[in-house]
Amino acid sequence: MIIGETSELLHCSTIALTIAVNSIGVGIGEGLAISAAIEAINIQPAAKNDIARISIIGMALIETAAIMGTTISTILLLDSRTHHASLYTGIAELGIALAICLSGFVLGLVSALPAQQAVLAVARQPFFSQKIFRFMLITQSIIQTPLVFGFIIAMFIKDQAASTISLANSLRLVASGLAIGVGSIGPAIGLAHFAQAACRSIGINRNAYNKLLSFTFISEAIIETPIIFALIVSLLLITTSIAPDDMLTAIAMLAAALCIGLGTIGAGISSGKTAASAAYQIALNPDNYSLLSRISMFAQGIIDTCAIYGLLIALMLIYFR
């Protein structure tokens, strides 16, 4: 009996954590965005309509993290557990919580950064509000990629959790959630840092808009690379089947998840910071665009090699240990 109750405890905590942790991040993020909007209205009262509209849309985009969390929570809640679920299903569901909570919390928090700088940029350039609005929309949508990946992995884990019958297999699913959850922290912070700098740069020099737009797309694709590595490891962990009593491989898989997850943090953050300073310099000096963008992309490529080492070792831990 105690096993069934523990399983139920794990199930219910997963449901609660999934929405609660996401809501913390989203709540703080929305507060940051709207406080910046009020400050911006103070700076430039003439643009108050534009600023209000932009901040409301920005908040709706930040809300995505909470909507995804609610969706996963509800799917888990509605899933009727007619039979007495085994303890292993409960453990495997912790993977869902890891996948959605970590990425949702960080993204709810950092999605506010571009929205903040965008409203301040509108306060500086009131006649350029349309383009700044579209730029904020695009950058905010792109930085939500880690959350989308976490959502995909959570759905996959949900699909397999019910039929898990051994501890080794449930640890494999937890490892999958851990890889995408921890792996999304660094790239999310890096992407948001870059998007913040890019929105600020448009406020400084609106003539650099076209250059900054193309630079944004190339840089964000490179900053996103570590999270794609984490997604690959996660998907491999989900699709690889292991024997029910093969605990050693399961432990190696947990280590592989930690390896790729922690390995992407440094690469993601510093790659974002490199691109952020390049974007700022492009705004100050649009003529040097070609030199600055080339150096920045080259440096980002080198920084990403750290994540590639992490990926190599993670793959070896899964397959050749």
Add this chain to the structure above:
Amino acid sequence: MQETELLDSQWNLKWLGLNHSFFTIDVTTVVNTWIIIGLLIIITIPLRFILKKKESVARYLVTSFTSSFMEICQQTLGIFSFAHFSFITSLFIFIFLCNTIIVVPWLQEPTKNLNTTFALGLISFVYTQIFAIKSHGIINYIKEYFSPIFVMFPLHVLGKLATIISMSFRLFGNIFGGAIITHIYMQAVEGSILWETLGLISGTNLVILLFFGLFEGFLQAFVFSMLTLTYLSIALQDESDILL
């Protein structure tokens, strides 16, 4: 009752001996998509006659919508191109109708099925790549994958694939989430007359439908078409402008 059972069923090709789930068709999604296409036709044909009248509200609405989208396309692409304008605008109108069809009773959004959003993501990706090849030539297009050095090739390929996945799953996740929340609210309210009246009078029904149906649907359709437009503008730019 009969209708819902018909709509929830699936069509398949088992009578041909094809037993894979790939050949199964989700009837709800397909029928709803057809209804939306029919609605588009029904709206469009009378508009041609309404537009001939000089002073009417419909004429004002249509012209202001069209001119705002023309302005957005021209600002983003640098030049005005009718082909790109009509592609982006039809993408927006179709996704917007797909997302907001939930305000009509008994209909469901086709975009809450992953197959629809994935198809939309593929359409926008293929369109962008075709025009990138057309404007730069196939050799320069392939060269871009190997820039700045050839080692970057896998990263470029992964990046392109990730754009399809993130675009289609972003649309799917938001609409699916909204649909689930609306569905739960409706289930909770439907049970008793008291709650139904309370929801109707206090306006909670309206607020939930407005936010998750109309506002979220509009926002996601706009985000999807703007992302496509911006990817297109990046693809059409001279690569000398980007890299050298």
